[in-house]
Amino acid sequence: MIMIEDVHFAYDGIYTALQGVSLQIEKGECVAIMGTNGAGKTTLVKHMNGLLRPQHGRVIVDGADAKNLSIAELSRIVGLVWQNPDHQLFLDSVRKEIEFGLKNLGFTPEETDAQCTQTLKNLGLEGLAERSPFALSGGERKRVALATVLATEPQVLALDEPTIGQDAQQKELLARMLMDLNDRGRTVIVVTHDIEFVIEHFPRTIAMAEGRIVADGSTSSVLSNEDVLERCSLTLPQLTVAARALHKAFPQVSERLTLLSELEDAVSGILGGTQ
Amino acid sequence: MALVEFADFSFKYLGADSLALRKVSASVNEGEYVVITGPSGCGKTTLCRTANGLVPHFHRGYIAGNVFIDGQNTRDATVAKLASTVGLVFQNPANQLVTLNVEKELAFGPENLGVVPEEVRQRVEEIIDLLNLEHLREKHPHEMSGGEQQRVAMGATLALKPKVLVADEPTSNLDPRSAELILDIIANLNKRNGMTVILVEHRLDLVAKDASRIILMDKGQIIADGIPRDVLSMDISSEIGVGIPKATQVYKRLQAKGIELSRVPLTGEELALLVGEAKRR
Numbered sequence: 314m315i316m317i318e319d320v321h322f323a324y325d326g327i328y329t330a331l332q333g334v335s336l337q338i339e340k341g342e343c344v345a346i347m348g349t350n351g352a353g354k355t356t357l358v359k360h361m362n363g364l365l366r367p368q369h370g371r372v373i374v375d376g377a378d379a380k381n382l383s384i385a386e387l388s389r390i391v392g393l394v395w396q397n398p399d400h401q402l403f404l405d406s407v408r409k410e411i412e413f414g415l416k417n418l419g420f421t422p423e424e425t426d427a428q429c430t431q432t433l434k435n436l437g438l439e440g441l442a443e444r445s446p447f448a449l450s451g452g453e454r455k456r457v458a459l460a461t462v463l464a465t466e467p468q469v470l471a472l473d474e475p476t477i478g479q480d481a482q483q484k485e486l487l488a489r490m491l492m493d494l495n496d497r498g499r500t501v502i503v504v505t506h507d508i509e510f511v512i513e514h515f516p517r518t519i520a521m522a523e524g525r526i527v528a529d530g531s532t533s534s535v536l537s538n539e540d541v542l543e544r545c546s547l548t549l550p551q552l553t554v555a556a557r558a559l560h561k562a563f564p565q566v567s568e569r570l571t572l573l574s575e576l577e578d579a580v581s582g583i584l585g586g587t588q
Numbered sequence: 589m590a591l592v593e594f595a596d597f598s599f600k601y602l603g604a605d606s607l608a609l610r611k612v613s614a615s616v617n618e619g620e621y622v623v624i625t626g627p628s629g630c631g632k633t634t635l636c637r638t639a640n641g642l643v644p645h646f647h648r649g650y651i652a653g654n655v656f657i658d659g660q661n662t663r664d665a666t667v668a669k670l671a672s673t674v675g676l677v678f679q680n681p682a683n684q685l686v687t688l689n690v691e692k693e694l695a696f697g698p699e700n701l702g703v704v705p706e707e708v709r710q711r712v713e714e715i716i717d718l719l720n721l722e723h724l725r726e727k728h729p730h731e732m733s734g735g736e737q738q739r740v741a742m743g744a745t746l747a748l749k750p751k752v753l754v755a756d757e758p759t760s761n762l763d764p765r766s767a768e769l770i771l772d773i774i775a776n777l778n779k780r781n782g783m784t785v786i787l788v789e790h791r792l793d794l795v796a797k798d799a800s801r802i803i804l805m806d807k808g809q810i811i812a813d814g815i816p817r818d819v820l821s822m823d824i825s826s827e828i829g830v831g832i833p834k835a836t837q838v839y840k841r842l843q844a845k846g847i848e849l850s851r852v853p854l855t856g857e858e859l860a861l862l863v864g865e866a867k868r869r
Contacts, residue, residue, distance in 0.1 A: 558860030563867075
């Protein structure tokens with residue numbers, strides 16, 4: 314679906330953001346991209362919908378070389394939700410924001426209306442439809458920016474730090490929606506620092522540092538590699554810390570437990586509660 | 589007298605159709621480290637803006653009740669006057685940095701408050717030392733990583749020598765290590781320097797261990813206020829969707845099965861420790 318071959322990119326030709334990145338993402342995959350601030354994650358996803366063009370290397374989207382496609386054509390295939398919603402929102406009501414993208418992509422007024430209503434519902438934004446995005450809280454604005462892209466149901470959905478400012482419930486809602494889109498064959502890519510979100514929902518993780526990919530594979534293998542964690546400024550999630558500490562005292566507990574239920578069962582096992 | 593006191597305070601932004609804050613009453617004493625949390629849109633950011641007078645002097649609207657900062661009613665004080673008492677750090681450091689290098693950035697605030705040059709110089713050096721900014725001294729904020737920018741933004745706020753540091757999700761754009769570093773600095777300011785801290789944060793797994801108190805908000809109201817172990821183990825916290833630390837969640841699940849640990853754990857290490865203790869009993 315997306316193939317990136319030896320892509321290099323430098324802003325102003327000086328600061329090198331990407332130094333030879335290659336990766337392949339198949340249709341229907343669910344992939345997380347993690348790494349330090351300034352690792353090149355955002356620069357990478359901006360290459361996927363043509364906002365940035367490689368200075369060296371190739372980007373292939375849905376079988377076609379991206380250099381032959383305009384941003385408009387690419388963004389029909391790859392929908393990108395920016396990290397900062399304020400860079401994306403500009404109209405005076407939430408509903409208008411969502412309708413804008415749909416109209417531009419040639420949806421009929423009926424389709425626009427139906428998609429808009431459904432998306433508002435999915436994201437719990439019904440009550441805010443007529444409000445100005447600028448009168449909303451940071452977390453709410455973030456959801457509106459997400460809604461504008463989700464409504465167009467692109468083949469590939471790329472989200473830059475979607476969980477920032479979201480409480481636990483909103484995060485769960487977001488995850489459910491992304492998994493639902495994924496079940497319907499859409500490719501989902503997230504750039505995130507939220508390691509728990511990744512462990513719970515994304516089977517594949519690409520770890521980046523200093524403009525390069527340092528690991529690419531199953532989430533459990535990438536995120537249990539100490540060297541990768543160190544290079545990518547990641548910290549272990551609390552459950553893994555607990556699992557490792559328990560493993561020291563009780564070797565029967567696997568130090569690789571990552572789910573709440575697994576840890577609960579392990580502790581019940583030790584303390585002999587009813588299972 | 590409390591350093592920060594919200595007395596039955598309500599606020600509605602101009603043009604909004606509902607209240608952002610509803611009859612909020614709480615007081616924060618000197619030396620406390622208070623974490624404010626709650627669902628997005630619950631009024632956390634508005635509460636921060638209230639503490640340094642941005643509400644109602646910059647963000648206009650309708651107010652009822654009062655807010656007292658170090659005894660001054662914010663209705664009567666200007667933002668500039670409150671700036672030397674309450675220092676506010678925003679979520680996005682890029683919104684806060686205004687000058688061309690770190691030294692100038694740190695000096696900007698105190699210079700504007702009319703602090704004499706020798707004193708400004710001394711404060712800049714203190715902050716560079718305190719936040720470990722030496723290697724960034726001559727750097728342009730835009731050449732720095734997000735974590736470095738946030739450290740500088742926090743430094744610029746601390747240079748005003750505020751009595752209270754108010755930080756609104758200061759780590760949400762940062763990678764986990766940079767976030768930890770910023771949160772450690774905040775915890776140390778509180779512990780070693782006795783700085784009063786009010787921090788808005790969703791990721792309670794990172795801050796609950798250092799906080800002396802958690803205030804839980806929902807729909808503009810305070811719905812719980814107490815020590816972290818108490819607030820986080822209340823059912824209401826999970827019901828409104830606060831990010832309860834996973835260790836605390838395991839505790840709750842075990843409790844439901846009839847397995848009791850001697851206290852509510854806030855970190856992974858603490859959970860393992862309590863399980864070991866329970867096993868030996």
